[in-house]
Amino acid sequence: MVKIMLYGVRDEEIAMVEAWSLKNDVRVDYTKLNLTPDTVTLAKGYDGVTISQVADLDVSLYSTLASYGIKQVAQRSAGFEMHDLEAANANQLIISNVPSYSPESIAEYAVTAALNLVRKTELIQTKVAEQDFRWMPAIRSRVIQEMTVAVIGVGRIGSRVASIYRGFGARVVAYDIEPREEFADLVEFQSSLQAAIKLADIVTIHMPATPQNYQQFSLDLFKQFKPGAVLINTARGPIVHTEALFTALEAGYLVAAALDVYDGEAPYVPVDWRGREMLDPVFQRLISHPQIIYTPHIAYYTDTAVRNLIDSPLDATLDVIRTGDTKLRVN
The missing domain is CATH 3.40.50.720 (NAD(P)-binding Rossmann-like Domain)
Known part of the structure; x- marks a missing residue:
């Protein structure tokens, strides 16, 4: 079975994650922790990763994820400035975002x-x-x-x-x-x-x-x-x-x-x-x-947006796993 790891999941998102998992017959595990050099090992054995953090990613993460056989990182936001796209490209990782969630x-x-x-x-x-x-x-x-x-x-x-x-x-x-x-x-x-x-x-x-x-x-x-x-x-x-x-x-x-x-x-x-x-x-x-x-970055924060920010990155992750690409890639 395909397995996806979600980082930075909030309690309110869990029901949406589980609903997507059931609908798509994909195992989706999750953690409240962000993706860091200390937590990247949680992705070992998984086929894809999605994250929802605003701080810059440590560049070492790209090579580590690639060594696990992971081909992509799906960002759960419109912004993707936290990613080093050159480092991602160097490790053949596809970075995707959610250009329009609400x-x-x-x-x-x-x-x-x-x-x-x-x-x-x-x-x-x-x-x-x-x-x-x-x-x-x-x-x-x-x-x-x-x-x-x-x-x-x-x-x-x-x-x-x-x-x-x-x-x-x-x-x-x-x-x-x-x-x-x-x-x-x-x-x-x-x-x-x-x-x-x-x-x-x-x-x-x-x-x-x-x-x-x-x-x-x-x-x-x-x-x-x-x-x-x-x-x-x-x-x-x-x-x-x-x-x-x-x-x-x-x-x-x-x-x-x-x-x-x-x-x-x-x-x-x-x-x-x-x-x-x-x-x-x-x-x-x-x-x-x-x-x-x-206000603390809550302009987007509605029921519709939260649901789309779960479903769309998971869809993109599954696309990469099954086809090798996604229309939401930014690199």
Whole structure:
């Protein structure tokens, strides 16, 4: 019987894993541990591996897995920047991802985060908790219909974000390094990132992390924001220079931000850190900043997405075992 090992499985995923195993007549074993040099031996004797971690993999793992006869590693996320693709190629390992597990989930959350900033719900709830029920300019809001939204990255997720904002009646501008013609009726593509940002009351990021956009949202870029604008990042942490964002907020280049991702999140997300010392001062400042709403990489986190993040990598793993390839490979 075909055997697959899953690393980093959470309790809530076990029933989904077992359902897939029964449906496909494949033995699937699992561990809550991540794939590391200390745990890689758990994969010995298996035909395939899937993982769900955000920290970079130790490059020695690729040769070890290859020595076990394993031909692939299925990443249970859209991002695959944690993999050294050259090292994987050198060991004839196929790396796959899940390019689309629920774009609607992320799009809906990105808009929800923006609405919370625009409608100042956190401040309102704080005042209610203080039993301060007054109406005052500090909690007065704007209307989305009268705003311009800049969607940065118009793919599966960005296009859905644009569609939701169009439903509100907002003007939607966009920037993408490769504008797709099928979205030309949905957004007004701009010639540059800077051109899109200068028009926008809401800037919402939906790009993958690449070497080219590492810390692209820098202080120089924040200086070009429209006065009163807000930033939403439900994409990847490395795209935003966090300390530059602090400076920009304090200087008034933008008024607020909602971040579902952070460049240094790997040790903390998803981990119960209660009662433990926060070792990252930038992250500590981020989660306590009065102008930032931070959430722990949960924009995707819906029933649909969790199920797809189990089924799709297992399907890809089985494809490689049976055919030698998968349409989800990234190397």
